[in-house]
Amino acid sequence: MSAVLQVEGLEVAYRTRGVRGRSVPVVHGVDFAIAPGETLALVGESGSGKSTIGNAILGLVPAAAGRIEIDGRDVTTMSRSARRGMARTVQAVFQNPYGSLNPWITVGQTLAEPLRIAGRSRPETSERLRWLLDRVYLPHDALDRYPSEFSGGQRQRVAIARAIALDPKLIVCDEPTSALDVLTQAGVLSLLRELQDELGISYLFITHDLAAVREFAARVCVLERGRIVETGRSEEVCDNPQHPYTRELVAAAPVPDPVLQRERRELRLAAERRGAASS
Ligand SMILES: Nc1ncnc2c1ncn2[C@@H]1O[C@H](COP(=O)(O)OP(=O)(O)OP(=O)(O)O)[C@@H](O)[C@H]1O
Numbered sequence: 001m002s003a004v005l006q007v008e009g010l011e012v013a014y015r016t017r018g019v020r021g022r023s024v025p026v027v028h029g030v031d032f033a034i035a036p037g038e039t040l041a042l043v044g045e046s047g048s049g050k051s052t053i054g055n056a057i058l059g060l061v062p063a064a065a066g067r068i069e070i071d072g073r074d075v076t077t078m079s080r081s082a083r084r085g086m087a088r089t090v091q092a093v094f095q096n097p098y099g100s101l102n103p104w105i106t107v108g109q110t111l112a113e114p115l116r117i118a119g120r121s122r123p124e125t126s127e128r129l130r131w132l133l134d135r136v137y138l139p140h141d142a143l144d145r146y147p148s149e150f151s152g153g154q155r156q157r158v159a160i161a162r163a164i165a166l167d168p169k170l171i172v173c174d175e176p177t178s179a180l181d182v183l184t185q186a187g188v189l190s191l192l193r194e195l196q197d198e199l200g201i202s203y204l205f206i207t208h209d210l211a212a213v214r215e216f217a218a219r220v221c222v223l224e225r226g227r228i229v230e231t232g233r234s235e236e237v238c239d240n241p242q243h244p245y246t247r248e249l250v251a252a253a254p255v256p257d258p259v260l261q262r263e264r265r266e267l268r269l270a271a272e273r274r275g276a277a278s279s
Pocket of ligand 1: 014015026044045046047048049050051052053
């Protein structure tokens, strides 16, 4: 099966400020691929270039050299408008659910925006909004509420709903749980996995958290100063006591997110009641 994402010889450099600004390379000849429905984790110390690679894939920073093929199309050579069109295929979930949602618009407006840009009709949009909320276990009345009325985990679920609105093939998850408490982290990861099983999405999972990698990703690339120094199955990298990164690993059993569990239960009961009433 052909890869959803193929990165070859990727180089990224940032320009320093000022009139004598020079180019500082931070990603050096990175290669990796992600298959349909697969999760690949990108781990490495702070500053090793993980987010820069994610941002290059999302078109937020330019590639200095190399290819980034998404769904068979090299996005590094695309025009801006063609690149914007790729938003249907590749989406992102970022670390901070407090900052990534516009606080001035309702959840309904947030989720409707990509659908409006994609030209969906009003009836299609309202049906899709309800479908999205069901997928992330939020009640339909969430549509009229503002981000400030939700917990961090619930906001991250809104961000996930927005990311899946247009059926993307790939989601770049850049530290999607690191701003959340431990209980909520496991809930968000289990939701991402559930969506992967249902919708076949691929994830590039950028993280420091090896326990999460072990739980969530089949393969992992270890990045050091902008270079991939190791690629392997996550159990090989995470369970190897000799590996320098395993020192960080806390053997954390997945912990259920109590809020997500309660909401799932309530929604299930409500659906059962509706079913009983209509039969
Ligand atoms: N906008 C920018 N302008 C200039 N340099 C940058 C910029 N963003 C990142 N860098 C530099 O690029 C290098 C890689 O940063 P990046 O954020 O990709 O690393 P990271 O592995 O994601 O780190 P962290 O885990 O802390 O998020 C670092 O040296 C960083 O200082």
